[in-house]
Structure formats: C-alpha cells, structure tokens
C-alpha cells in the first residue's frame with residue numbers, strides 16, 4: 001500500500017476522538033455473524049415449539065412446565081465456560097422460554113383453541 005493510501009485508510013477509520021473505527025467495524029462484523037447464527041437457531045427452535053404446542057393441545061397439557069424450565073436452565077448454564085457470565089446466560093434462557101410460551105399462546109389464539 002502506498003504511503004498516501006495508507007494515510008487515507010487511517011483517516012477513514014479514526015473518529016473525532018481519535019479512536020480506531022476499523023476495530024469497531026471488525027467487532028461489529030463478528031457480532032453480525034453471531035447474530036445470524038442465533039437467528040437461524042432460534043427459528044429452528046420455534047419450529048419445534050410449534051410441534052410441542054400441537055402435542056400439548058392433543059394431550060391436554062398446559063403450556064408451562066416449570067420443572068422442565070428449571071432442568072433446561074440448569075443443564076444449559078453448565079455449558080457456560082466463564083462463571084462470570086452465568087447470570088447473563090440464565091437471563092438469556094429465561095427470555096427464550098418466555099418468548100416460546102408467548103408463541104404457544106399466540107398459536108392458540110390464531111387457531112382459536
């Protein structure tokens with residue numbers, strides 16, 4: 001890279017505080033990749049939730065199963081390598097479960113049953 005081009009490159013990625021925006025862009029790219037995977041996995045999970053909901057309706061089971069929720073959280077938190085993140089993982093899992101209960105309710109409202 002020529003010297004002028006190198007300068008341009010540097011100017012382009014330095015913000016008013018002189019921080020390196022190139023690093024921020026790179027970090028955001030990594031976040032975008034991770035979010036893409038999360039969305040794909042979450043969509044897969046929603047398809048299974050749909051099936052679970054059909055099963056529960058057929059067998060007259062309630063949407064909520066607190067024992068299963070506790071087990072699920074306990075198991076998945078154990079996969080977290082950094083103990084400092086455990087509370088955030090619990091919060092994340094609770095969020096997912098809460099959405100999936102809402103989704104099951106919505107399915108039932110749409111189908112009116």
Ligand SMILES: O=C(O)C(=O)C[C@]1(C(=O)O)C=C[C@@H](O)C=C1
Pocket residue numbers: 052063064065066068069072096097098100101
């Ligand atoms: O496993 C079930 O019975 C579900 O309905 C799925 C699910 C979940 O999102 O994992 C949702 C609600 C229940 O309270 C427990 C777990």
